[in-house]
Amino acid sequence: MRLYTKFTLYSAISKILIVGIFVVFVPSVIERLADSHTDAQLVHMKNKTLAIVNRVGVKEFIEQEKDSVLNSYNILKEEFISIEQIAEPEKLGEVIQNTQRTIEDENVDYRVLSLTFKSGTQYYLLEVGKSLNRVELVQDYLRNLAWYLLLILLLVTVIIDIMFTRFLLSPFKLIEDKLKKTNHPEKFDFSSISSNTSDFKYLDDSINEMMHKINDAFMHERLFISNVSHELLTPISIIKNRLENILVEKLPEDVAMRVIETQNTLTRLSKIVNALLLISRIENQQFLKGEEVSVKDLVKEVVDEIEDRGSETNISIRVEINEDYLLRNANRYLLFTMVFNLVNNAIKYNIRNGSIEITGKFIDRNFQLIVKDSGKGIPSENIKSLFEPFKKIRKDKTDSHGLGLPIVKTVADFHGIQIQVYSQVNEGSSFVLVFP
Numbered sequence: 001m002r003l004y005t006k007f008t009l010y011s012a013i014s015k016i017l018i019v020g021i022f023v024v025f026v027p028s029v030i031e032r033l034a035d036s037h038t039d040a041q042l043v044h045m046k047n048k049t050l051a052i053v054n055r056v057g058v059k060e061f062i063e064q065e066k067d068s069v070l071n072s073y074n075i076l077k078e079e080f081i082s083i084e085q086i087a088e089p090e091k092l093g094e095v096i097q098n099t100q101r102t103i104e105d106e107n108v109d110y111r112v113l114s115l116t117f118k119s120g121t122q123y124y125l126l127e128v129g130k131s132l133n134r135v136e137l138v139q140d141y142l143r144n145l146a147w148y149l150l151l152i153l154l155l156v157t158v159i160i161d162i163m164f165t166r167f168l169l170s171p172f173k174l175i176e177d178k179l180k181k182t183n184h185p186e187k188f189d190f191s192s193i194s195s196n197t198s199d200f201k202y203l204d205d206s207i208n209e210m211m212h213k214i215n216d217a218f219m220h221e222r223l224f225i226s227n228v229s230h231e232l233l234t235p236i237s238i239i240k241n242r243l244e245n246i247l248v249e250k251l252p253e254d255v256a257m258r259v260i261e262t263q264n265t266l267t268r269l270s271k272i273v274n275a276l277l278l279i280s281r282i283e284n285q286q287f288l289k290g291e292e293v294s295v296k297d298l299v300k301e302v303v304d305e306i307e308d309r310g311s312e313t314n315i316s317i318r319v320e321i322n323e324d325y326l327l328r329n330a331n332r333y334l335l336f337t338m339v340f341n342l343v344n345n346a347i348k349y350n351i352r353n354g355s356i357e358i359t360g361k362f363i364d365r366n367f368q369l370i371v372k373d374s375g376k377g378i379p380s381e382n383i384k385s386l387f388e389p390f391k392k393i394r395k396d397k398t399d400s401h402g403l404g405l406p407i408v409k410t411v412a413d414f415h416g417i418q419i420q421v422y423s424q425v426n427e428g429s430s431f432v433l434v435f436p
Helices: 003-056 132-180 198-248 253-283 295-311 332-348 404-414
Strands: 069-073 079-086 093-103 106-119 122-131 291-294 316-321 326-330 355-363 366-373 418-424 428-434
Touching: 003 079, 003 093, 003 106, 003 122, 003 132, 106 132, 122 132, 132 198, 198 253, 253 404, 291 295, 291 332, 295 316, 295 332, 295 355, 295 366, 326 332, 332 355, 332 366, 332 404, 332 428, 404 418
Parallel strands: 316 355
Antiparallel strands: 069 079, 079 122, 093 106, 106 122, 291 326, 355 366, 366 428, 418 428
16 A cells, blocks of 8 residues: 555544544533523523612512512523512522423423522512523524534544645655666656655655665676676687587587587587576667568568478468558567567467467557467466576476576667566467557
8 A cells, every 4th residue: 555545544444433432422512502692691690680670679570479479581592581479488599491381281391490589578489481482592503513514524624634645745746756667777857856855855765875785786786797797709719610620520429419519519608608698688778769660561470481481380370460560660670579489489389280479459549469278288387487587487498598588678678668477277378569
C-alpha cells in the first residue's frame, strides 16, 4: 500500500471515529443543553413574575377567583404561569421537574419550575412552565445545528488533510518520479530535490549516492565485458587458423576428429564472445537509431531467412499482420536480430510437426507483435529468469549458449519495447513485443 494511501486511510478512519463519538455522546449533551436553556428561560420568567408581584403585591396580582388561584396559559399552551395560595409547606424552595397538566381535557407535558414563598403571613406556590414539545424543538434545532457543524468541520478537515498530505509528501513524490523515469543508471536525474524536511533530503541524497555507485559499477562491468570480448576474439581466431593449418596435413582419423571437435568448441566460444560484445555495444549506446522500420517487412524478411530451418523438422510458420507499424528512430539490424532470435527459439524448442504463429495487431492503442509456438512450454518458475545471461530454457540443447533471449531483452530495452511472456507446460509459449 502506498504511503499517500495510508495517510488517506488514517485520515478517513479518524473521521469515522469522530462521527462515532459524536453519535454516541452528542445526543445526551444536546439534551442537557436544551434542558439548561429551558431552565434558564424558566428562571427568567420566575424573576420577572416575582418582580411584578413585589411591586404590586400578591393579592393585587392574583385575580380574585375561587381558591385565590391565577392560571395563565398562552394561546398555544406552550407556556403558563400559575400562583396559588397554599398551606404552610414543610420547607420553602425551588424545584424544576417534568410534569403533566390537564388543560381543557388535554394532557400536556411541561417542564415546570415550582417556587414556594411567603408573602406577609400567607404562603404561595409559583409555577412557571414550558411545554416539552417546545423543549424538543430546541433539541431538534441544536441537533441539526450540531450535524451541520460536524459536516462542515469534517469537510474542512478532509480538504486540509489532503492538501497538507500532498504538500508534506510532495518531495517524496518527486523522488518516486525520478525512480520511475529511470530505466537505466545513466538516465537517472542526479539533481537534488527542494525540501525543508531533513528526512526527505537524506533519502534523496542516499538514493543519488547509491545510483552513482550503481552507475559506476555498471560502467566498469560493461567496460570489462567489452575489453574481455575483444581480447578473447584475437586468440580464438589465431587458434582456429592454426587448427585449420593442422588439418591440411595428413593426420590419423582419430586425431583429425579431435581437431574438428576443438574447432567446433572454438566456434561456439566465438559466438558467445560476439553475443556478449553485441550486448555490451548496445548497452554502451554504440548503435545509431535513425531508421524507420516497418514491422511487417521486418517479419517477412526474418521468416524468409529462417523458414528453411523450420522445414527441417516440419514446423509450419504462419504470419498474420493485417496492420503495419512503423517504428521511428530505430536500428533495423538490431530489430532483425531481436525478431530472428525469437523465431529461432520458437523453432529450436518446438515439437516435430509443430507450428509457429506470428501475429501483429493493435491492442489498447499499442501495436503488439506476438510469436507463439506449439512447443513444450516453459515452467512458471523459470519465466522470471528467462532473460538472464547463460540461462538455458532446455538443458538438452547443447548448441544453445543462453544469450539469445538476453540479446532480445537488450534490443527491446534499447528501443523502448516491452516484452511479455505467457507459457504453459506442454501447450507452448507466447512472446509478446509491445511497441511504444
